[in-house]
Amino acid sequence: MNQTVRIAPEGSQRSLNEAYDTALLDLDGVVYAGGEAIAYAVESLGTARDGGMRLAYVTNNALRTPQAVAEHLTRLGVPAGAEDVITSAQAVARLISEQLPQGARVLVIGGEGLRVALRERGLLPVESADDDPAAVVQGYGGPDMPWARLMEAGYAVARGVPWYASNTDLTIPSGRGIAPGNGAGVEVVRIVTGQDPQVAGKPLPPMHRETILRTGARRPLVVGDRLDTDIEGAYAGGVDSLLVLTGVTTPAQLLAAEPKHRPAYVDRDLRGLLTPQPVVEPSDGGFRCGGWTARVGDGVLLLEGDGDEPLDGLRALCAAAWDEAGEGVSGADAGKALARLGL
Secondary structure, eight states, X not given: OOOOOOOSOOOBSXXXXXXXXXXXXXXXXXXXXXXXXXXXXXXXXXXXXXXXXXXXXXXXXXXXXXXXXXXXHHHHTOOOOGGGEEEHHHHHHHXXXXXXXXXXEEEEESOHHHHHHHHHTTOEEESXXXXXXXXXXXXXXXXXXXXXXXXXXXXXXXXXXOEEESOOOSEEEETTEEEEOHHHHHHHHHHHHOOOOEEOSTTSHHXXXXXXXXXXXXXXXXXXXXIIIIIHHHHHHTOEEEEETTSSOOHHHHHTOOGGGOOSXXXXXXXXXXXXXXXXXXXXXXXXXXXXXXXXXXXXXXXXEOOSOHHHHHHHHHHHHHHHHTTXXXXXXXXXXXXXXXX
């Protein structure tokens, strides 16, 4: 896909919940972390919903069913139904169903979310490589998934059974820190078999297609915390994105983002849905946002001004770094500039 290279975050005179009809929200690191709501998430989503924005929750985590996710959100104070949740399990089940006949046996390496999604597509989940599966599907199975499940996947894939993965996120956020994700398990099977799976989840097209089919969104805004899944998925789908800094992405990683990882908007948390976004403008060889001006000099990101909002300084730094990098990745040292902003 030919995309214009973004060299600065976008501005919006209207609040984002008014400018877009549907928010496609990631969950882990955006709405909750370790099962508990992230600060300001419940109130912000309620205000956005009451203002007419549709909220859809899009997750690469294939462990839980949409109903279980919706019940969790509702307990946190974010009312949701199963129809509001789109998972990578649903996306991979559709992908498999388009390539295999109804009733085909599929070896499941993962949790109940995968089994339910497969049955919805007329496929039969099985548990062993000796059950004559026509495919293997691998998704996150939770922290207690036994090593023996990866062995079953390896046996079947090594025999030539087609292999699918819900997603390949190497890590997931948890209440105690960053933990191994489904991608780590996929790498284990890849090492053993030398094969590669077909992948459905973010940032790949099957997940975006599943989301649009289920929501009917006409002007969606992807909201996420990960550059390599949420933001890249929005880029691949040709839609705008909002990066929130409540999950795994650090300001330094954002400044070094390659073109497909550069969001349209950047904000601290989900309150960013409810406000206009400031304009970033060229200024005297650099870029200005709010009371801050940023430029690159001698391989260093320089920040001038005394703005009240550190996020405006980060937005200006993004523009300076991305403009300098063009289609590549900025190598400018941002340490002092970010320290000045307290980021």
